[in-house]
Structures are given as structure tokens and as C-alpha cells.
Amino acid sequence: MDRRIKKNQEAIMKALLSLMAEKDFSKITINEIAERADVNRGTIYSHYMDKYDLLDACIETHLDQLMASCMPIEGVELFPSKNSLLRTFELMEKNASLYTTLLTNKGVPPFRNRVQAMLEKGIQEQITTNHHDLGLHTDVLVQFLSSATVGVIEWWFTHAMPYSAAEITDQLWTLLELNQMIPRTSPVQPL
Structure with missing residues (x-):
């Protein structure tokens, strides 16, 4: 270009x-x-074509960056990875005003839904690729993981990011471990 x-x-x-x-x-x-x-x-x-086309292009650009940040480093880490989740939160933290604007602007078609759809697709691909068998229906697992993750992201931004990227990553990762949605990397005590 x-x-x-x-x-x-x-x-x-x-x-x-x-x-x-x-x-x-x-x-x-x-x-x-x-x-x-x-x-x-x-x-x-x-x-x-118009401001809506511009908005779509803007959203796609930032979703592509977000998706790239959350992908595991090939040959180094598995998916899901706490490091890839941390990279994603760090990117969002670095661009906080952008994500806050996209999540909270009343006139924007729901950015949250686009993020969730992106997560659903990625989670579905990873479950299929890695053959996770937790005894759950795949569609329920995908919905749970994507909704929970997007809910935490949205809450984090709408509450002025009260925790650092590292802290929110630790919190979300622990919740996913407690719900047996990811392999445990360390012993986790029930709350």
C-alpha cells in the first residue's frame, strides 16, 4: 500500500x-x-463509502490487532495461554481510550458483540484443534468462555481499569482454572 x-x-x-x-x-x-x-x-x-464503512474498517483494524495479540507464540506456548491473555490485556491497557470509546459510545453498533464473535470463533477453533473433552457441549463451552471473557473486559473498561493488565489477567485466569476451563498450571485453592 x-x-x-x-x-x-x-x-x-x-x-x-x-x-x-x-x-x-x-x-x-x-x-x-x-x-x-x-x-x-x-x-x-x-x-x-460513508462513516459507517469507516467505523467498520476502524473496528476491524483494532480487532485484528487484538486477535494477533492473543494468539499463542508458535512452538513456545499452548492455547489457551496466560501469557497470550496478558499480552491481550496489555494491548488493551495501552490503547485504553480507544477501547473505552468503542465500548461506551452510544452511537456505535455494539462493539462488544464483535469482540465476542471474534472470541467465539477463536475458542471454537482451539477446542476443535486441541480436542478438549471436558464432558461439555462445545457450543455451551464456547458461549461460556466468550461471554465471561468479554464481560470481564467490558467491566474493566467501564470501571476505569481499577486493576493493572497483569492483575486482571491473574483474576480471569484463576476464574477459568477454578471452572476447569483451562488446564491448571498451579494449585488453586477454592474461594
């Missing part, structure tokens, strides 16, 4: 996200995005 095109797209996405931090997505106009990105309207329309 041409560097100029990439630079324009990054500026446009950054402008959208900064405006979303200030007001509902439904109230943002293409003119405001163009002005904030220091490009003309035509540049935006040369890359995106």
Missing part, C-alpha cells in the same frame, strides 16, 4: 476515534472527520 494512502487512512481513523471520545457516533459528520484529519471529504470517500 502506498505510504500516503496508509497515512491518510490512519489520520482519518484517528480523527474518527477522537471525535467519538467527544460525542456520539450518530452525531459525527464526514465534514468533522475530514477537518480533524486535515484531509478533504473526497479523500475520505476515496477510501470509505
Whole structure:
């Protein structure tokens, strides 16, 4: 991709996200995005059909980064891995304003649902690949793991991240171990 095109797209996405931090997505106009990105309207329309297409592209870009961060390092760690979960929370912590905006902006189609769908797909693939047999129906296990994880992520952001990425990772990992959703790495005492 041409560097100029990439630079324009990054500026446009950054402008959208900064405006979303200030007001509902439904109230943002293409003119405001163009002005904030220091490009003309035509540049935006040369890359995106409308602001909804721009939002989708922005969400996909950040979901791809999130997914890449949570994948195990090939040959080094298994899935699920506490280290991959920690990398994911660290990425979210580093980009806290972005994820807070996407999770809390009233005018955004439910970002939470997109994150959960991404997790469901990844968990389903890992269960199929690794042949986990916990005596549970796969669809129930996938729903439980994805809902629990997204719920914790959403709570963490809507409560101004009261714990560090390392602390929230430890908490979530322990909960998953207690519910026998992942192999235990150390003895865990019941609460």
C-alpha cells in the first residue's frame, strides 16, 4: 500500500476515534472527520463509502490487532495461554481510550458483540484443534468462555481499569482454572 494512502487512512481513523471520545457516533459528520484529519471529504470517500464503512474498517483494524495479540507464540506456548491473555490485556491497557470509546459510545453498533464473535470463533477453533473433552457441549463451552471473557473486559473498561493488565489477567485466569476451563498450571485453592 502506498505510504500516503496508509497515512491518510490512519489520520482519518484517528480523527474518527477522537471525535467519538467527544460525542456520539450518530452525531459525527464526514465534514468533522475530514477537518480533524486535515484531509478533504473526497479523500475520505476515496477510501470509505460513508462513516459507517469507516467505523467498520476502524473496528476491524483494532480487532485484528487484538486477535494477533492473543494468539499463542508458535512452538513456545499452548492455547489457551496466560501469557497470550496478558499480552491481550496489555494491548488493551495501552490503547485504553480507544477501547473505552468503542465500548461506551452510544452511537456505535455494539462493539462488544464483535469482540465476542471474534472470541467465539477463536475458542471454537482451539477446542476443535486441541480436542478438549471436558464432558461439555462445545457450543455451551464456547458461549461460556466468550461471554465471561468479554464481560470481564467490558467491566474493566467501564470501571476505569481499577486493576493493572497483569492483575486482571491473574483474576480471569484463576476464574477459568477454578471452572476447569483451562488446564491448571498451579494449585488453586477454592474461594
